[in-house]
Amino acid sequence: MSFLLRCPHCGDRSVYEFRFGGEVKQRPAPDAPEAAWVDYTYTKANVAGVQKEWWYHRSGCRQWMIAARNTITNEVLETLFPER
């Protein structure tokens, strides 16, 4: 199902204005063991339910934001810019 995302800067826009950036993950420290980096690179929670994920508003303000979206219904619960 197609849906709208509320960009914190531009307001409600079609999902097709955005680039999907995948689930939000904690990046390992540069000297973390290789297994942690393999995990970070490839393993996915692939949540069926509400997930925090990255979106880039490429046809708008060109900023990255984080959305909480239900991956079963595509309902977007919250959008915000990450803390800088």
Added chain:
Amino acid sequence: MLRLFKKERMWRTGDLKPRYDVVIVGAGVHGLATAYYLGSRHGIRSVALLEKGYLGSGNSGRNTAIIRSNYRTPEGIPFYQASVKLYEELSRELGWNMLFSQCGHLTLAHTDSAVNGLRVRAENNQVLGVDSRMIFRDEIRRLVPAMDLSNRPRFPVLAALYHPPGGIIRHDAVVWGYARACDRMDIDIHTFTEVTGMRVEKGKVRSVLTNRGEVAAGSVVNATAGWASIVSKMARLPLQIVSHPLQACVTEPLKPFLDKVIVSATLHVYVNQTDKGELVIGAEIDPYQSYSMKGTLPTLEQMATYTLELFPQLHGLRVLRQWAGVCDMTPDFAPIIGVAPEVENFYMDVGWGTYGFKTAPIAGKCVAELIATGKTPNLIAPFSPARFTTGQLVGEKAAAAVST
């Protein structure tokens, strides 16, 4: 003659037994094929298929049924080729007509870089014995006279990879044929039986919990495609998979005018005409992950726009249906088949993404062999889950995806 009209059940329904040697989660074409080869090649018949919906309710009933082996990598090509060979014999083996039509398959190139990509595939295919070659406008025109080969489109057709044995099968018939054959070996098919959890002790799955009760299992197979991550988490094994919807549509029927399968990665579209005359049109995956199985207007517009780039005379044609399936996408567009050392009796046959209908016979055969003998057949060794740790990814995207 009258027997033709006699109602015959293709598979039984019944109670869950308390234990099976092998419990297969997901009765799509992969689960069914695995059960069939366990029974027919290895005599393992204490097998249950647990399916949360009706038979074929997953991607096995939603795909566009293209069968081909003109892939790109030395790991992929022999594997897909072995599957096409099994499909060529399958109707006879199961005594069930699957309407496999090897009508020929054309992958179009509209840019110089795409032409080069197809050349690589043609070379790799020929070295490995797959009937596949580059053709150019004059020959394309002879094979597909209805297609617009002028310089009018924004991306004119420059060349194609022609794969004569590629074609289309009746996907429901494959599912039903395997199910009927399993049933005749007393393998149990339990539809509307959802796996909700697993009991894992000392590195083994002991039993599977379902909405109809608990079943003890010698081995468990995950063959749940788009839902693979959910089921794998029950065995405490995270996967490298992201689920994306993939959509397709079918139009009203026309007189026969197209007898080849046409694929264009530049235009993100593929199309073929069925024996009934309808056009089946497919797209690339939705650009965001989701478990939603609803079609979207933007994708329908995309399928229509790009089909008209190839066949402008189809404007005004009506769409009958549009649908979506949930595809289990891996980072390298290759499947994940095998066992993880952490849970020694939990077998994975997942990561089939947008391309796994054509592989069910060989994947099922190899997974059955792995379960029965404990040895990994060479054909599936490159697809082991360990490849993400060793960095030996397979790189099949250029030949598997409808995108560039």
